[in-house]
Amino acid sequence: MALSLTASTNILHYHWKKICSILLPNQPVTPNYHSFATINKWLDDGTLLDENISSHGLAIQLKPLTNNEYELNGIGYLLLGQNKKKEALKIFQINDYLYLESANVISSLGEGYLRNGDTTNAVLYLERSLEQNKNPQAVQGILDVLYEAKGLKKDVLKPA
Numbered sequence: 001m002a003l004s005l006t007a008s009t010n011i012l013h014y015h016w017k018k019i020c021s022i023l024l025p026n027q028p029v030t031p032n033y034h035s036f037a038t039i040n041k042w043l044d045d046g047t048l049l050d051e052n053i054s055s056h057g058l059a060i061q062l063k064p065l066t067n068n069e070y071e072l073n074g075i076g077y078l079l080l081g082q083n084k085k086k087e088a089l090k091i092f093q094i095n096d097y098l099y100l101e102s103a104n105v106i107s108s109l110g111e112g113y114l115r116n117g118d119t120t121n122a123v124l125y126l127e128r129s130l131e132q133n134k135n136p137q138a139v140q141g142i143l144d145v146l147y148e149a150k151g152l153k154k155d156v157l158k159p160a
Contacts, residue, residue, distance in 0.1 A: 059097035
């Protein structure tokens with residue numbers, strides 16, 4: 001079974017609105033079911049687990065079906081929540097190809113690497129995200145994940 005939220009359009013819409021309300025508070029939400037259908041197909045047929053299929057190639061296929069960076073980020077985090085770490089990482093990689101300059105996308109990719117046990121790439125992407133991020137609240141969240149990736153406690157870096 002692919003994403004558990006695909007049992008019906010109502011469930012899909014509910015989960016999509018829930019994700020967007022967290023990522024985009026007080027903003028209208030219009031789910032794009034085209035990307036969900038394609039991603040679900042890839043989950044069903046193992047495309048997202050196939051290491052011989054490039055994220056760039058999948059990004060080209062998803063580009064016309066995706067409205068914005070938050071759509072794929074939400075799906076990536078939903079997959080992480082379902083413990084589908086490799087699939088989530090592939091979604092974050094696809095999103096990175098589509099939105100190269102987004103600090104949000106870059107930090108999510110870093111977190112995807114961390115959840116897959118690749119601390120080297122996690123630190124690389126999280127630090128890159130910090131360089132680009134202008135939002136103080138987002139920076140704190142990125143730092144929390146970066147500290148985790150480096151095996152540090154948050155208190156360690158606070159001045160005495």
